[in-house]
Amino acid sequence: MYLTLAWRNIWRNKRRTFITMASIVFAVLLAILLDSIKEGMLFKIQENVVSFYTGSIQIHHHGYWDEKTLDNSFIASDSLDRLIQSHPGIKTSANRLESFALVASDHYTKGCVIVGIEPDQESLVTSLDNKITEGQYLTKEDESVLLAEGLAELLRLKVNDTLVILGQGYHGTSAAGKYPIKGLVKFASPELNKSMVYLPLKESQYLFSAPNLITTKVIDIENINEAGVIEGELADALGANYEVMEWKNLMPELDQMIEGERTENLIFLVVLYMLIAFGIFGTVLMMTVERQYEFGVLVAIGMRKLKLSGVVITENIIISILGAISGTLLSVPAVLYFYKFPIRITGELERAYENFGFEPIFYFSIEPIIFYRQAIIVLCIALVLSVYPLFKILNLEPVAAMRD
Amino acid sequence: MLVAIAWKNIWRNKVRSLVVIIAVMLGLWAGAFILAYVFGMINQRLQDAIGNEVSHLQIHHPEFSKDFDPKYVVHRGDSVLQMLLHDDQVKAATGRVLANGMVASATTSTGGKFIGVDPNLENSVTSFQHNVVAGEYLTNDDKNKIIIGQRLANKLKVKLKSKVVLTFQDVDGTIVAGAFRVKGIFQIYNSTLEENNLYLSRSDLAELLKVESEVHEIAVLLHDPEQVENYVTLLQTNYPLTLTQGWKQLAPELGLMIDSLDQYMIIFLVIILLALSFGIVNTMLMAVLERVREIGMLMAIGMNKMRLFTMISLETIFMVMIAAPTGLLLAYGTITWLGTSGLDLSGLYQEGYAAFGFKSIIYPQLDLIYYYRIMLLVILTAFLASLYPAITALRLDPVKAIRKL
Numbered sequence: 133m134y135l136t137l138a139w140r141n142i143w144r145n146k147r148r149t150f151i152t153m154a155s156i157v158f159a160v161l162l163a164i165l166l167d168s169i170k171e172g173m174l175f176k177i178q179e180n181v182v183s184f185y186t187g188s189i190q191i192h193h194h195g196y197w198d199e200k201t202l203d204n205s206f207i208a209s210d211s212l213d214r215l216i217q218s219h220p221g222i223k224t225s226a227n228r229l230e231s232f233a234l235v236a237s238d239h240y241t242k243g244c245v246i247v248g249i250e251p252d253q254e255s256l257v258t259s260l261d262n263k264i265t266e267g268q269y270l271t272k273e274d275e276s277v278l279l280a281e282g283l284a285e286l287l288r289l290k291v292n293d294t295l296v297i298l299g300q301g302y303h304g305t306s307a308a309g310k311y312p313i314k315g316l317v318k319f320a321s322p323e324l325n326k327s328m329v330y331l332p333l334k335e336s337q338y339l340f341s342a343p344n345l346i347t348t349k350v351i352d353i354e355n356i357n358e359a360g361v362i363e364g365e366l367a368d369a370l371g372a373n374y375e376v377m378e379w380k381n382l383m384p385e386l387d388q389m390i391e392g393e394r395t396e397n398l399i400f401l402v403v404l405y406m407l408i409a410f411g412i413f414g415t416v417l418m419m420t421v422e423r424q425y426e427f428g429v430l431v432a433i434g435m436r437k438l439k440l441s442g443v444v445i446t447e448n449i450i451i452s453i454l455g456a457i458s459g460t461l462l463s464v465p466a467v468l469y470f471y472k473f474p475i476r477i478t479g480e481l482e483r484a485y486e487n488f489g490f491e492p493i494f495y496f497s498i499e500p501i502i503f504y505r506q507a508i509i510v511l512c513i514a515l516v517l518s519v520y521p522l523f524k525i526l527n528l529e530p531v532a533a534m535r536d
Numbered sequence: 537m538l539v540a541i542a543w544k545n546i547w548r549n550k551v552r553s554l555v556v557i558i559a560v561m562l563g564l565w566a567g568a569f570i571l572a573y574v575f576g577m578i579n580q581r582l583q584d585a586i587g588n589e590v591s592h593l594q595i596h597h598p599e600f601s602k603d604f605d606p607k608y609v610v611h612r613g614d615s616v617l618q619m620l621l622h623d624d625q626v627k628a629a630t631g632r633v634l635a636n637g638m639v640a641s642a643t644t645s646t647g648g649k650f651i652g653v654d655p656n657l658e659n660s661v662t663s664f665q666h667n668v669v670a671g672e673y674l675t676n677d678d679k680n681k682i683i684i685g686q687r688l689a690n691k692l693k694v695k696l697k698s699k700v701v702l703t704f705q706d707v708d709g710t711i712v713a714g715a716f717r718v719k720g721i722f723q724i725y726n727s728t729l730e731e732n733n734l735y736l737s738r739s740d741l742a743e744l745l746k747v748e749s750e751v752h753e754i755a756v757l758l759h760d761p762e763q764v765e766n767y768v769t770l771l772q773t774n775y776p777l778t779l780t781q782g783w784k785q786l787a788p789e790l791g792l793m794i795d796s797l798d799q800y801m802i803i804f805l806v807i808i809l810l811a812l813s814f815g816i817v818n819t820m821l822m823a824v825l826e827r828v829r830e831i832g833m834l835m836a837i838g839m840n841k842m843r844l845f846t847m848i849s850l851e852t853i854f855m856v857m858i859a860a861p862t863g864l865l866l867a868y869g870t871i872t873w874l875g876t877s878g879l880d881l882s883g884l885y886q887e888g889y890a891a892f893g894f895k896s897i898i899y900p901q902l903d904l905i906y907y908y909r910i911m912l913l914v915i916l917t918a919f920l921a922s923l924y925p926a927i928t929a930l931r932l933d934p935v936k937a938i939r940k941l
Contacts, residue, residue, distance in 0.1 A: 147825065148822075148825060151818055151821050151822060151825070154818065155814070155815070155818045158811070158814045159811070162807050162810060162811050162814075165807055166804060166807045169800065169803055169804075170800075170804075173796075173797075173800050240603075243647070282602075285602060286602045286603060320788065320789065321789060322788070385728070395881050396577055396881065396898065397804075398881075399570075399573055399879075399881075400570065400573075400804050400808070403566050403569065403570055403808060404807065404808055404811055406562065406566065407562065407563065407566055407808065407811040407812050407815055408811055408815070410558065410559060410562050410815055411559070411811065411814060411815030411818055411819070413555075414555045414556075414559055414815060414818060414819035414822065415818050415819065415822050417551065417555055418552065418555065418819065418822030418823060418825070418826055419822065421549075421551060421552065421826060422822070422825065422826045475803070477796070477799060480795075481792075481795050481796060481799060484788075484791065484792050484795060485792065485796070494799070494800065494803065
C-alpha cells in the first residue's frame with residue numbers, strides 16, 4: 133500500500149522528482165570523483181616511491197633488518213621461489229645481495245651500498261634499466277658494475293673506467309675486486325644517487341664469498357594496497373626463519389606522510405558533504421513547501437498523519453536510492469574516462485615529474501571501495517535530511533495548509 | 537516599481553528565500569574556507585620540511601655536497617652570515633660545521649653525521665629545541681655535550697649522560713676523535729634524520745676539525761617564502777665563489793610533492809565549486825516550480841516576458857546581495873578564528889600515528905584579494921545558476937500554469 137502510493141506519487145510530478153534525484157545523483161558523482169582523485173594521488177605517491185628501490189614487500193633472513201650484515205643472509209632456494217611465485221597477487225620477485233663497502237677510484241674513496249642484482253628481474257621490479265643515462269644495462273654474466281651518477285661524479289669516474297671495491301664478505305672474509313663501469317644510473321633521490329653500486333648477483337656472490345646467498349628478496353605485487361595482507365600470508369607460509377616486511381614497515385616515514393595527507397584531505401570531503409547536504413536539503417525543503425496543500429487535503433479527508441509520513445518517507449527512500457544508484461552508475465564511466473585518459477600535467481611541473489621518472493599525469497583511482505563508500509555516505513545524508521518533511525507533516529494544520 | 541515587487545516577493549515567502557540565501561552564503565563560505573585551508577596546508581607542509589630540515593636556502597662551497605670534505609668551507613662564511621643576519625628580508629640564519637664519521641658507545645658503533653651548531657641561531661632557524669624530548673638542548677657554554685636522536689640512542693644503547701666517542705677526519709685528513717656526553721635526546725618526524733644526525737656545539741666540532749671560525753653550511757630562513765628564488769639569484773651573484781641553493785634544489789622530492797599537491801588542490805576546488813553551483817541551480821529550480829501558479833497568474837493578467845525575467849533576476853540579485861556580505865563575514869570569522877587557534881587534526885589520525893610525534897595543526901589563512909575573487913566567482917555562479925530557472929519560468933503556458941495545484 134505504502135509502496136504503491138509512494139511509487140505513484142513519485143511519478144505524478146516527474147519534474148520535481150527529477151530535480152530531487154538529480155541533486156543526489158550529482159552529489160554522489162562529485163563525491164566519488166573527489167575521492168577517486170584523492171586516493172589516486174596517494175596511490176601514485178606510494179607506487180612511485182616504492183618503485184624507487186624498496187619494492188612493495190621484502191623478505192630477509194630473520195633479524196636482517198635490525199642488523200644488516202651478510203651473516204644474516206639466506207639461500208635462494210628454488211622451493212622458496214616456487215612458493216612465492218605461486219602465491220596469489222604476486223607479480224614477480226628479484227633477489228639481491230646488499231652490502232656496504234668502500235669503493236675507490238684513483239684519488240677518491242667513498243662508503244656506499246653494493247647491490248648484487250639479477251638484471252632481468254630487477255628491471256621488472258624497479259625499472260632499473262630505465263634509469264640508465266650513459267653506457268649500458270647489465271646482463272647476468274657481466275663482470276662489470278653500474279654506478280649511480282652522483283657517486284660517479286664524486287669519484288670522478290666515467291663509463292669504462294675502473295672501480296675498486298673493498299669490503300668485508302661472508303663470515304668476515306675480506307672482499308676486494310675491480311670492475312669496469314658499464315653504465316651510469318640516475319636516481320631522483322639525492323641520497324640514492326650518491327650511494328648506489330650495482331653488480332650482477334653471481335659476481336657479487338663471488339666477491340663477497342657468499343655463493344648462492346642473498347640478503348633480500350624484493351617482491352612486486354599486483355596491487356600495492358594489498359601489501360599488508362600478502363605480508364601476513366607470506367609470513368605465515370615462510371615461518372620464523374624469515375622476516376617479511378611490507379613497504380609500510382620498510383619506510384615508516386612514507387606511510388606516515390601518506391596517512392597525514394589522507395587526514396588533511398578529509399576536510400575537502402567534509403566541506404563537499406556540507407554543500408551536498410545543503411543542496412539536498414534545499415530541494416527537500418522546497419518539495420515539502422510545495423506539497424503543503426496536497427498534504428493538507430489528505431489529512432483533511434482523514435488520512436492519518438503517521439500513514440502520510442510513511443508514504444513520504446517511502447518516497448524519499450526510493451528517490452534517494454534511485455539517485456545514489458544512478459549517481460554511482462554515472463560516475464563509473466566518468467572515473468573510467470579519467471583513468472583511461474588522465475589529465476596531463478603541463479608546464480614546469482611536467483618537467484619536474486619527468487626528471488623523477490614519473491608519468492606527468494593526474495591519476496584517478498578505480499578501487500571499488502570508493503564507489504560504494506561515497507554512494508552510501510551520500511545516501512545516509514539524503515535519508516537523514518528526509519526527516520524534515522516528516523517533522524513538517526506531524527505538525528501540519530490541515531486548514532492553514534490548504535488556505536496557502 | 538519592479539524593484540519594489542521583487543523585494544516584496546523575497547519576503548513573501550521567507551523559507552524559500554532563506555534557502556537560496558543560505559545556499560549562496562554557504563557556497564561563499566566553503567570556497568573561501570577551502571582556499572584558506574589549502575594555503576594553510578601548504579604552509580604547514582613547508583614549515584614541517586623547511587622549518588625542521590632544509591630551511592629556505594642553504595649556502596655551501598660548490599664542491600662540498602659532492603665530496604663532503606671538511607676543507608670545503610663557505611668562502612668568507614663569517615661575513616656572509618653577518619650580512620644575512622642584518623638583512624631585512626632574512627628572518628633567521630645560522631652557520632654550521634659538518635662532519636661525517638663513526639660514533640661509538642660502550643657496546644657498539646655506527647656511522648653518523650655530526651652537526652656543529654650555534655645553539656641560539658640554530659634554534660631560530662629550525663626550532664630544534666622543540667624536538668628535544670629528554671634531557672636539555674645545548675647552550676653556548678656547553679663543552680663536549682651532544683644531542684642524539686631517539687633511534688640512534690636505542691641503536692647505541694645509550695642514555696642521557698652516557699659517553700659516546702666520535703671519530704672522523706679533520707681538514708688535513710688526519711683521524712681525530714673526541715668524547716662527548718649525551719645531554720639531550722631528540723625525536724623528529726623523519727626517522728632517517730633521527731638515526732643519523734648528532735648535534736653538538738659548533739666550537740667543539742670546529743676545534744677538532746681544525747676549521748677555526750669557518751662554516752660548511754649556512755642555512756637561511758626568509759620572511760617571505762615567495763622570495764626564495766629571487767634571493768637565491770641575488771646571493772649567487774653577490775657571492776660567486778659559493779653555491780646557493782633554494783629548498784626546491786636541496787630537496788627536489790619535497791618540491792615535486794608540494795607542486796603536485798597544488799595542482800590537485802585546483803581540481804578539488806573545481807569539484808567543490810561544481811557542487812556549489814549545482815546546489816544553487818537545484819534550489820532555484822524548486823523555487824520557480826513552486827511559483828508556477830503565481831507566475832502563470834502574472835502572465836495571464838498581462839505582465840510581459842521581459843518584465844517577468846527582470847523581476848526574477850532582480851530577486852536573485854537581492855538575495856545574492858544579502859548573502860554575499862554575510863557569507864564573506866562568516867568565512868572571514870572562521871578563517872581568522874582557526875588561523876589563530878589552529879585546526880587540530882590529530883584526533884582524526886589512525887591510532888599509532890600520533891606516536892611518531894606527527895603533529896598536524898593547520899592554520900587556515902587567506903589574503904584579502906582571494907575574498908574578492910571567491911565573491912566574484914560565487915556571484916557569477918549564482919547568476920548563471922538562476923538563469924536556467926528564470927528561462928524555465930518564461931516558457932510556462934499561463935493557462936496550464938494556473939490550473940496546476
